Amino acid sequence: MKILFVSALLPYPPHQGGQVRMYNLLKKLALHHDITLLSFIRVEEEKEYLKKLDFCRRVIPIWRGNAWQPQYVFKSFLGNKPFLYATYDNDQMRQTVAQEVTRDSYDLIHLEPSYVWPSLPVVNLPVVVTEHNIESSIYQGYVVRYRLPFVRPFLYWDVLKLRWWERRVWKxxxxxxxxxxxxxxxxxxxxxxxxxxxxxxxxxxSQFTFQPKKKPGKKILFVGYFGWLQNRDALGYILDVLWPKIIKSQQGMSLRVIGKKLPKNLREKITSLGGSYGEEVEDIVVEYHKADCLLAPIRIGGGTRYKILEAMATGLPVVTTTIGAQGLAVSSNKELFVADRSDDIVKAVSEALANTKLRREMTKRARAVVEKNYSWDQLAKKLERVWNNVKKTS
Known part of the structure; x- marks a missing residue:
């Protein structure tokens, strides 16, 4: 099949969730399909990565730049588009898609994710849309916790617009x-x-190898891309609420935080609590193998969490919330520890570290779940079936 793949961000380097997903699926699917990738870029340096995506037939970068530009703010404030959608209302992308559709005989357009929809012209082709999250739910969860009450009405209005646009695209x-x-x-x-x-x-x-620790330790790991609201919220919750309780319950605990775009206030807080952080690490798998427990107290939902799947694959015990476990093919306290109240989360961390037999059994079950449900080969075949069915029925 000939696929025109339109993406909100360049799939390389695969540092954050959406990039990881698109890079791995495109690499698998390009073995059997003719894929042209149109991708937004934010900085000129991203053009250096285009050669890393040479498994696609062509890769065409489209300039978007930083989201916080006056034209995007005014377009959202004065128009009917939420801010997220306004930042992807792009004439150059519309023109390029129109040219590609006219020039070549594509079978379908694959759009990822829905907030790129404003950049699509009217086309006589089926459009498949992948949603990495339910963005309106994530933003609403953030607004509820926003510290400046007088700003919340404006943010709620943006959430309402976001919800309306999501429904429009889904229809x-x-x-x-x-x-x-x-x-x-x-x-x-x-x-x-x-x-x-x-x-x-x-x-x-093959990358995230299973190497569970045989002896108990006290190294807690948090992994996340801090451009996303839910990761900033979860780390803030660890630093402000959970960590004081954890170090009170057990001596000698250490905290390690990994992720790009870590805000300065969070970096300073980590350091003040005696923890360490790394925005760029040579090999994330090594970080999982060194740690004794992944702590992922996600409070804002949507999608599935790569850090949890990766930890499960490597044999690292996971402590998360009900929201963090949502969407995963797991049972509470069978493959990972699930708790929602702060005191219960602290107890779960203690058990994950101290109970060697339970930890060994849980990590084996967790790896089995990942092998059964979450290999990229299996998932590429699933997406391929979607494409084939859409082509047949359109």
Whole structure:
């Protein structure tokens, strides 16, 4: 098949969730399909990475720049688009898509994710949209916790616009791909006419090798891309609420934080608590193998969490919340520790570190779940089936 793949961000380097997903799926699918990638870029240096995506037939970068530009702010404030969608309302992308569709005989357009929709011209082709999250739910969760009450009404208005646009795209798209059954149910319940399939996020099983620790330790790890609201919120919760309780319950605990775009205030807080951080690490797998427990107290939902899947693959015990475990093919306290109250989370961390037998059993079950459900080979075949079905029915 000939696929025109339109992306909000360049899939390389695969540092954050959406990049990891697109890079691995594109690499697998390009073995059997003719894929042209149109991708937004934010800095000129990204053009150096285009050669890393040479498994695509062509890669065409489209300039977007930083989101916080006056034209995007005014477009959102004065128009009907939420800020996120306004930043992807791009004439150059519209023109390029129109040229490609006219020039070549594509079978379908794959759009990832839905907030790139404003950059699509009217085309006579089926459009498949992948949703990495339910963005309106994430933003609403952030607004609820926003510290300046007088700003909240403006943020709520943006969430309402975001919700309206999501529904609009879900109705218009030929098919929606969600990354979890939880997200798929939201889309189905919100938009009855939507056609939805689930293709989860995955793990490179050859890279994330299973090496569980045999002896108990006290190294706690948090991993996340801090450009996302839910990761900043989760780390803030660890530093402000959980860590004081953890070090009170056990001596000698250490905290390690890994992730790009870590805000200065969080870096300073980590240092003041005696922890360490790394925005760039040579090999994230080594970090998982060194740690004794992954702490992922996610409070704002949507999608599936790569850090949890990666930890499960490497044999690292995971402590997360009900929201953090949503969308994963796991049972509470069978493959990972699930707790929501701060005191219960602290107890779960203690048990994950101290109970050697339980930890060994849970990590084996966790690896088995990842092998069964989350390898990129399996997931590429699932997406391929979606493409084939859309082509047949369009």
């Amino acid at each position: 218009k798209a030929s098919h929606i791909v969600a990354v979890s059954e939880t997200d798929a149910d939201v889309i189905r319940n919100t938009t009855k006419a939507a056609r939805v399939s689930v293709v989860p996020n995955g793990v490179d099983l």
